[in-house]
Amino acid sequence: MQIKWLEDFKELAKTRSFSRAAENRNVTHPAFGRRIKALEEWVGTALVERSEHPVTLTAAGRLFLDAAANAVDGLNDARLLLREAQLPVALKIGTGRTLARTFVPGWYETLARQRGVFPLSVTTGGTQEGVLALADGTVDLLIAYASPQADALLDPRKYDHCLLGSETLVPVSAPDKRGRPRFTLPGSAAAPLPWLAFARGLTLRQMLDSHLAAADRKAHLQPVFQADFYEAVEEMALRGFGMAWLPYRLARPHLNAGELRPAGDDAWHIHVNIRMMRVRSNQSALLDEVWQRAVDNANANARADLA
Numbered sequence: 001m002q003i004k005w006l007e008d009f010k011e012l013a014k015t016r017s018f019s020r021a022a023e024n025r026n027v028t029h030p031a032f033g034r035r036i037k038a039l040e041e042w043v044g045t046a047l048v049e050r051s052e053h054p055v056t057l058t059a060a061g062r063l064f065l066d067a068a069a070n071a072v073d074g075l076n077d078a079r080l081l082l083r084e085a086q087l088p089v090a091l092k093i094g095t096g097r098t099l100a101r102t103f104v105p106g107w108y109e110t111l112a113r114q115r116g117v118f119p120l121s122v123t124t125g126g127t128q129e130g131v132l133a134l135a136d137g138t139v140d141l142l143i144a145y146a147s148p149q150a151d152a153l154l155d156p157r158k159y160d161h162c163l164l165g166s167e168t169l170v171p172v173s174a175p176d177k178r179g180r181p182r183f184t185l186p187g188s189a190a191a192p193l194p195w196l197a198f199a200r201g202l203t204l205r206q207m208l209d210s211h212l213a214a215a216d217r218k219a220h221l222q223p224v225f226q227a228d229f230y231e232a233v234e235e236m237a238l239r240g241f242g243m244a245w246l247p248y249r250l251a252r253p254h255l256n257a258g259e260l261r262p263a264g265d266d267a268w269h270i271h272v273n274i275r276m277m278r279v280r281s282n283q284s285a286l287l288d289e290v291w292q293r294a295v296d297n298a299n300a301n302a303r304a305d306l307a
Contacts, residue, residue, distance in 0.1 A: 003075060005039040006068040008032060009047065013065050016054035090119035091286055094130040094139035096203070098230045102249035103274060104143060107164065111293055118286060127203045128153065134279060140287050146273035147203045154277065162276045162295045163302075168248040169208060169270040171263035172255065174240035183243040185264035187220035193263075194242030195221040199228035204272065208245055211270045219268075245270065 012021040012032075022032035040047050047061035057065060095104055100122055108120060123133065127144055131153045134142045144150060145167065154161075173181040187193035198205035212219055225236050230250060237244040238254065243263040254260040276298075278291060 003072065005035050005042070006072050008035050009039055009061075009065070009068050010072065012036060012048065012055065013057060013061075016056070018055060090121040091141065091290055092121045092123065092139040093141045093143060094123050094125065094133045095143040096126070096130075096145065097124045098247055098250060099143055099145070099274065100124050102247060103165070103167075107143070107294070110297060111290060114293055114297075115289065118290070126201060134159075134277060137279070137282065140278065140282055140284070141291070142277040144275060144277070145203045145207070146275045147206060150203075150275075150277075158280060160278050160280055160291075162291075162298055164274045164276050164294065164298050165301065167272050167274055169204060169245040169272065170248050170251055170255075171243055171245050171268045172237055172251050172260040173243040173263040174238060175258065175261045179258065179261070181243075181261035181263045182240055183263055185219055185243070185268050186217050189220055192220040192222040194224040196225045196233045196236045196242040196244035197223050197227075198230065198233060198245075199226055202228060202230075204230075204245075204247070207272050208270060215267075217267070 008021065008025055011024055012018065015021045015024065018033060018036075019029050022029045025032060027035070036048060043060070043064060045060045046058050047064055049056045049058055093104065104122060112118070123139060125133070127147060127150050130139070130142045130144055131150055133139045143164065146163075171185055173183040176182045183193045185193065198208070200206070200209075224242050225233070227233050227236075230246065233244050234246055234250060234254075236242065237246065238259055246260075251260055255262070276291075276294060278287065
């Protein structure tokens with residue numbers, strides 16, 4: 001028995017036509033018929049009612065179809081797993097969804113130019129998920145926004161830290177018909193601004209709340225929308241439903257295109273550090289090289305900023 005016979009049988013059951021199934025399987029009609037006949041001989045009973053149009057399966061054929069589908073799917077899954085097992089070991093990184101889109105690609109591009117392309121596996125999630133993944137070895141590196149939450153979870157005696165750069169949260173709003181921001185900080189008690197907010201569990205929301213609580217000027221905000229991923233807030237801002245604080249790397253293309261406008265001056269900007277972390281006991285040649293190059297790059301960037 002050959003696997004292709006099972007795949008032929010699945011196609012015949014789907015199309016209910018010998019000619020169409022043969023065409024989809026890229027074989028001639030006679031050859032396809034011989035393969036179905038050979039499968040029936042191997043099973044020991046008829047699987048197809050050939051006298052009916054469109055073709056139908058016999059009771060045995062309907063029963064065998066499930067077994068054939070499970071066998072093919074199981075073999076394909078096993079083949080995929082075995083192929084993946086032969087791939088080079090990838091560096092596993094945990095990060096947030098926004099950093100995976102706005103920061104990690106550029107970070108990787110710089111390293112790839114310096115030492116050549118290397119296999120990378122990226123997993124996204126919240127800060128707490130990332131810290132737990134780092135602790136149990138599910139990821140080799142964690143790239144995340146610096147936060148008191150992460151600091152409380154990471155024992156400095158067990159983890160190395162490196163400041164990679166920073167992100168700026170900027171207040172934005174869709175423009176009005178004259179091209180001016182539709183909503184502008186600080187708003188007023190009588191007319192609070194509709195606020196498109198991050199979910200409270202996100203690191204940037206926690207940093208934003210702390211900043212607003214300590215700010216000299218009070219922002220008058222009325223939450224009208226909340227989401228646990230930044231792209232949803234971004235889309236609602238673009239559609240003009242309110243103002244939002246967005247990571248500048250995320251908002252920059254829209255600001256440049258005039259699709260969003262600054263909704264406040266620099267005093268309303270919030271700066272958040274981006275850190276890289278690793279478990280000291282996790283040792284590998286690739287991890288060590290990437291870590292050291294990333295640290296050297298971050299130090300060089302810091303010196304350039306001070307120059």
